[in-house]
Amino acid sequence: MAKERLLTCIVCPRGCQMKVLLSDEGAPISVEGNFCKRGVTYANDECTNPKRTVTSTVRCKSGAVVSVKTDTTIPKGMMFEVMAEINGVIAPDEVSIGDIVIANVCGTGANVVATSNTK
Amino acid sequence: MKKDLVIIGGGPAGMAAAVAAYEAGIKDILILERDNALGGILRQCIHNGFGLHRFGEELTGPEYAYRYEKMVNELGIPYMLDTMVIEVSADKVVTAMNRENGIFSIQAGAVILAMGCRERPKGALNIAGARPAGIFTAGTAQKFVNMKGYMPGREVVILGSGDIGLIMARRMTLEGAKVKAVCELMPYSGGLARNIEQCLNDFNIPLHLSHTVVNIHGRERLEGVTIARVDENRRPIKESEEYIPCDTLLLSCGLIPENELTKGAGIALDRVTGGASVNGERETEIEGIFACGNVLHVHDLVDYVSEESAIAGKAAARYILGNSNKEISITLCTDGRVRYTVPQRLTEVADTSVYFRVADVYRDAKIVVRDGDRVIISKKKQRLAPAEMEKVELTKDVIASLSGGELSFSIEI
Ligand code: SF4
Numbered sequence: 001m002a003k004e005r006l007l008t009c010i011v012c013p014r015g016c017q018m019k020v021l022l023s024d025e026g027a028p029i030s031v032e033g034n035f036c037k038r039g040v041t042y043a044n045d046e047c048t049n050p051k052r053t054v055t056s057t058v059r060c061k062s063g064a065v066v067s068v069k070t071d072t073t074i075p076k077g078m079m080f081e082v083m084a085e086i087n088g089v090i091a092p093d094e095v096s097i098g099d100i101v102i103a104n105v106c107g108t109g110a111n112v113v114a115t116s117n118t119k
Numbered sequence: 120m121k122k123d124l125v126i127i128g129g130g131p132a133g134m135a136a137a138v139a140a141y142e143a144g145i146k147d148i149l150i151l152e153r154d155n156a157l158g159g160i161l162r163q164c165i166h167n168g169f170g171l172h173r174f175g176e177e178l179t180g181p182e183y184a185y186r187y188e189k190m191v192n193e194l195g196i197p198y199m200l201d202t203m204v205i206e207v208s209a210d211k212v213v214t215a216m217n218r219e220n221g222i223f224s225i226q227a228g229a230v231i232l233a234m235g236c237r238e239r240p241k242g243a244l245n246i247a248g249a250r251p252a253g254i255f256t257a258g259t260a261q262k263f264v265n266m267k268g269y270m271p272g273r274e275v276v277i278l279g280s281g282d283i284g285l286i287m288a289r290r291m292t293l294e295g296a297k298v299k300a301v302c303e304l305m306p307y308s309g310g311l312a313r314n315i316e317q318c319l320n321d322f323n324i325p326l327h328l329s330h331t332v333v334n335i336h337g338r339e340r341l342e343g344v345t346i347a348r349v350d351e352n353r354r355p356i357k358e359s360e361e362y363i364p365c366d367t368l369l370l371s372c373g374l375i376p377e378n379e380l381t382k383g384a385g386i387a388l389d390r391v392t393g394g395a396s397v398n399g400e401r402e403t404e405i406e407g408i409f410a411c412g413n414v415l416h417v418h419d420l421v422d423y424v425s426e427e428s429a430i431a432g433k434a435a436a437r438y439i440l441g442n443s444n445k446e447i448s449i450t451l452c453t454d455g456r457v458r459y460t461v462p463q464r465l466t467e468v469a470d471t472s473v474y475f476r477v478a479d480v481y482r483d484a485k486i487v488v489r490d491g492d493r494v495i496i497s498k499k500k501q502r503l504a505p506a507e508m509e510k511v512e513l514t515k516d517v518i519a520s521l522s523g524g525e526l527s528f529s530i531e532i
């Protein structure tokens with residue numbers, strides 16, 4: 001018997017409420033309620049390998065705080081591991097938007113990049 | 120000092136208005152910002168989700184702000200930081216002060232109000248008990264964590280499910296805090312569905328709808344709160360009281376447009392939005408004084424703030440150049456289910472987006488716009504909610520065809 005799963009798409013602020021039909025193995029068969037096709041991609045990922053972007057801050061040597069993000073999504077289950085690595089680094093004193101603060105964070109393939117400038 | 124255009128506030132609204140006015144031919148602009156940098160509240164909104172409409176990509180708050188800061192700098196639009204405006208007069212004299220110049224006045228050709236909004240303060244909340252340390256608005260906590268790098272506490276309860284509270288629930292959880300509950304007085308959330316999903320559900324943080332905080336415990340530092348379910352009249356039910364130990368209470372109970380200067384200029388405010396009443400060009404009741412962004416009405420998305428501010432910027436430029444005209448006078452009316460509209464009136468025949476919010480959650484409803492008995496727009500909606508701003512487009516042909524002095528907006532179920 002196929003199962004149903006209700007999801008809220010988080011890709012854009014519209015927040016579509018979607019109904020996903022899953023096979024016995026948990027693979028998505030069909031998606032309903034999505035306004036655009038990005039909802040389908042999200043539903044497929046969410047049911048098989050959920051992913052998130054992590055945003056946080058790092059401290060610079062000077063004590064200043066710079067905001068950062070992962071430049072692509074990372075597996076949802078690794079958010080706390082990624083946070084631990086982010087909290088373990090000290091950024092240089094001069095950082096600009098886009099600068100890589102941690103390359104390939106926790107082996108996810110994503111880089112942690114600065115989202116603000118020190119000035 | 121004289122300036123063609125003075126813009127009060129260097130956040131996303133002020134910057135977008137400045138860029139649009141500049142591109143419309145006004146070069147003599149001055150932005151006045153009270154903080155030590157441009158960017159406004161976006162500087163502390165380090166999460167992503169900004170810019171999908173405006174730039175077609177997902178940006179964090181500081182990145183979004185920086186795009187506009189760069190445009191302002193590249194165009195060479197002057198701004199003054201650490202400068203507080205203390206008065207705007209009806210004849211467009213702006214009085215401001217800073218450490219360098221003391222108090223000074225500028226005669227402006229036009230003024231754009233872009234002061235943004237602030238959080239409903241805790242003093243406005245009626246909660247019994249002491250006022251120990253550990254109670255913050257969600258935005259204050261956001262500033263501590265994201266700009267200063269301090270955690271305000273370890274065990275957190277959040278009152279109100281506004282977006283900033285939800286975002287802070289996730290942020291503090293990721294930094295190692297335990298967020299024990301989010302209580303929302305209303306039977307529906309005050310934040311976007313995506314934030315409930317990615318900020319609460321992702322971390323199994325319970326959202327208690329129809330719940331409030333009835334007591335605050337602790338003398339020096341917060342030790343706990345008592346929460347309770349509320350009945351349909353929003354009165355706490357004694358039997359449902361529950362004690363939750365915590366050292367931090369965050370308040371996320373809504374935002375209020377910051378309109379002291381607007382009131383000082385004698386501009387009438389809309390009782391529902393808390394902002395000025397404006398026409399399609401975002402001109403207030405005083406000619407040549409415009410308002411845009413969260414000072415006018417609280418937006419869900421900065422993308423819409425930019426869009427609205429560009430309208431105000433362009434309109435201010437046309438006013439300064441003597442090209443604005445008032446051809447019609449139409450009032451937009453609401454039925455109560457539609458709580459308000461922005462703009463509140465139309466004075467020009469031009470394509471106009473009308474933004475509004477609804478009073479309650481409505482399912483399978485219709486947005487209906489009428490000119491007298493004639494239905495002009497009827498749009499089906501699966502779901503309408505107070506947390507989500509709606510938009511209806513009126514084309515200039517539709518506006519030209521209107522017979523009466525009123526256009527009514529309603530929700531039909
Ligand atoms: S399905 Fe498309 S429109 Fe709906 S929330 Fe997802 S991205 Fe946005």
